[in-house]
Amino acid sequence: MNWLAFASIISAAISVSFGAVGPALGEGRAVAAAMDAIARQPEAAATISRTLFVGLAMIETMAIYCLVIALLLLFANPLLK
C-alpha cells in the first residue's frame, strides 16, 4: 500500500461524501417547494409530482457523478498502474 493508493482511497471517500451534501440540500428544497405547491393547489398534484420526480432524478445525477469519480479512483486509477 503506497501513498498514492492511500490518497486515492481518501479522496474517493471525500468525493462521495461531499457529493452527497449538495444534492441532499437541493432535494430537500425541491421537495419542500413541491409540498408547498401541492398544499396550495391540490388539483395540480399530478403534474407537480411528475415534474418533481424528474427534477429529483436530475439533482441526484450530481451525486452519481461524484460516485463515478470515486469508482474511477478506486477501480480505474491511471496513476496506480
Add this chain to the structure above:
Amino acid sequence: MRSPLTSVALFHLGPAPIAESVVATWAIMAALVGGAILITRRLSLVPSGAQSVVELIVDTVDSQIRDTMQAEPAPYRAFIGTLFVFIFVANWSSLIPGVEPPTADIETDAALALLVFVAVIWFGIRAGGVRGYLKTFASPNPLMIPLNFVESLTRTFSMLVRLFGNVMSGVFVIGIVLSLAGLLVPIPLMALDLLTGAVQAYIFAVLAMVFIAGAISEADPGPNTSSQRTVP
C-alpha cells in the same frame, strides 16, 4: 469485487470478444422486434388486449413529444419511442434472475448517447439545411461558437454518465448489500432500482427531445414556432 467500469468477454466471435451486455442487448432487441411484429401482424379497428396496450404506449409517447417539442410527433416517434422503450426494458431486465441490465455497462450508454448526438445533427440539418444548422452555433453571437460547440459535446457526455451512473450504482449497491447482509435484504433496494430505471428512461427520452427541439427551432425559425423568449 469486479470493477463496474470493465466488462468481461463471454466468448469470442472471430477476433471480436462478445461481452454479456452485448448478448443481453441483442436478446432485448430481438424480443422487442419480435413482439412488435407479432402484435402488429393482425391489426383490427376494435383492438384486442395486446394491441390496445401497444396503442396506449404509442399514444403516450406521441403526447409527450407534442408537449415537450411543440411539434407534430410523426418524424420523431420512431426514434424517441425506440429510445424510451429500449432503455426502459433494458433497465427492468434485471428483474430476470442472472441478467445484469446492459445499460449498467458504459459501452451501451455510450452508444445510446452517440445516437442522440447524431440525431440532433441529423434533425437540425433536415430542418434548416447545413448552413442553417451551422448558424445555430453562432447564436446569439459569434463569440459563443466555442462554448456552443463544447456544450454539444458535454451534454452528450453528461447523458452518458447519467444513465450509466444511475443504473450501475443500483447494481453495485445491490451487490454490496447482498454480500454484507444476505439473501432477501436487498429487495427494497431493487424496488427503488426499478423506479430509478423507469425515471431514467423517461429522462433520457425527454432530454433527447429537448436537444432535438432546440436544434430544430434554432435552425429553422419558422412562423409557427413562435419563440416565447421575453426580452429582459
